Amino acid sequence: MVEQPSQEIDPSVPTAARMYDYYLGGKDNYAADRAAVEELDKVVPSTRRLAINNRRFLQRVVGTLVKDYGIRQFLDHGSGLPTQNNVHQVAQSIDPTAHVVYVDNDPMVLVHGRALLEQDDRTAVIHADMRDTDLIFSHSETQRLIDFSQPVAVLFNSVMHCIPDSDTDGPLALARRVKERLAPGSIMLMCQLVSEDPEVRKFVTDFMDQATQGNWGRVREEEDVAQLFEGLEILEPGLVEVSTWRPDTEVAPRQLTHEWIEFGGVGRIV
Numbered sequence: 001m002v003e004q005p006s007q008e009i010d011p012s013v014p015t016a017a018r019m020y021d022y023y024l025g026g027k028d029n030y031a032a033d034r035a036a037v038e039e040l041d042k043v044v045p046s047t048r049r050l051a052i053n054n055r056r057f058l059q060r061v062v063g064t065l066v067k068d069y070g071i072r073q074f075l076d077h078g079s080g081l082p083t084q085n086n087v088h089q090v091a092q093s094i095d096p097t098a099h100v101v102y103v104d105n106d107p108m109v110l111v112h113g114r115a116l117l118e119q120d121d122r123t124a125v126i127h128a129d130m131r132d133t134d135l136i137f138s139h140s141e142t143q144r145l146i147d148f149s150q151p152v153a154v155l156f157n158s159v160m161h162c163i164p165d166s167d168t169d170g171p172l173a174l175a176r177r178v179k180e181r182l183a184p185g186s187i188m189l190m191c192q193l194v195s196e197d198p199e200v201r202k203f204v205t206d207f208m209d210q211a212t213q214g215n216w217g218r219v220r221e222e223e224d225v226a227q228l229f230e231g232l233e234i235l236e237p238g239l240v241e242v243s244t245w246r247p248d249t250e251v252a253p254r255q256l257t258h259e260w261i262e263f264g265g266v267g268r269i270v
Contacts, residue, residue: 009107012030013032014033014211016159017081019037020080024052026083028112036211040204040208043204046260050261053243054242061189062074063090069185071151071153072091072099073098073100074154075103075142075154076157077130077156078159079102079103079125081108081112087102087155096122097122099145101145102124107127123145124145126139131174133181150183151182152183153186154187154188156188156190156192158191158192160190160228161192161219162217165218170217171217179231179269184269184270188232188267189264190265191225193220193261194221194224195260197259197260200219200260201219205217234266239264239265242263242265243262
């Protein structure tokens with residue numbers, strides 16, 4: 001059973017959300033998060049560019065889904081701290097009627113997100129563990145904004161590596177559980193950090209597990225990500241390093257090293 005996330009902000013313990021915020025140039029992070037980033041960069045120095053490219057991938061996917069696939073509902077798991085060009089901003093810039101629900105277990109995300117969205121009745125933030133599918137789908141804000149009889153885009157962007165392996169709550173079980181609740185035409189975006197180097201996988205997995213006091217899963221391999229898409233129609237160009245997913249510009253940060261990459265894609269329920 002998934003434990004309810006804490007409401008307390010502990011600045012002494014790094015979180016993936018605040019580390020990601022720091023990589024993206026945000027200000028909602030603490031010294032512990034910055035110190036963890038500095039240590040991580042000693043072994044995986046390409047991570048800042050990876051984070052920026054991952055954010056751009058998310059924005060391209062959302063824009064594509066609204067423009068080309070008629071998606072007007074988004075459920076963003078592990079959304080992280082609000083930055084520029086968030087999911088609701090990208091979607092609503094194309095269609096102002098789009099609805100977005102953000103889900104995160106970091107209490108800082110809840111505080112900042114609700115402050116940002118207090119004037120937007122088409123967008124909400126809920127505090128929940130992304131594995132708690134029953135709570136997320138039955139939450140009053142989700143019920144208010146999302147019609148699950150219609151297509152919805154469920155986003156797991158760069159978060160599956162935060163989930164430990166488990167027969168009931170691991171990434172594969174979570175993807176299957178969510179998939180069963182979605183209408184035909186719905187979309188699932190899933191990507192995570194992968195590496196073909198077993199030493200990199202072990203170092204980052206052990207480092208992040210210790211730094212976040214157990215709020216981590218593991219760095220996986222491409223074949224693990226591919227399993228998440230079983231039963232889905234994978235949209236072109238398939239499962240890829242995310243900066244190569246329908247790029248809209250040639251001017252993008254290039255990873256100078258590839259000790260790990262963000263790997264995944266977009267699947268549709270048929």
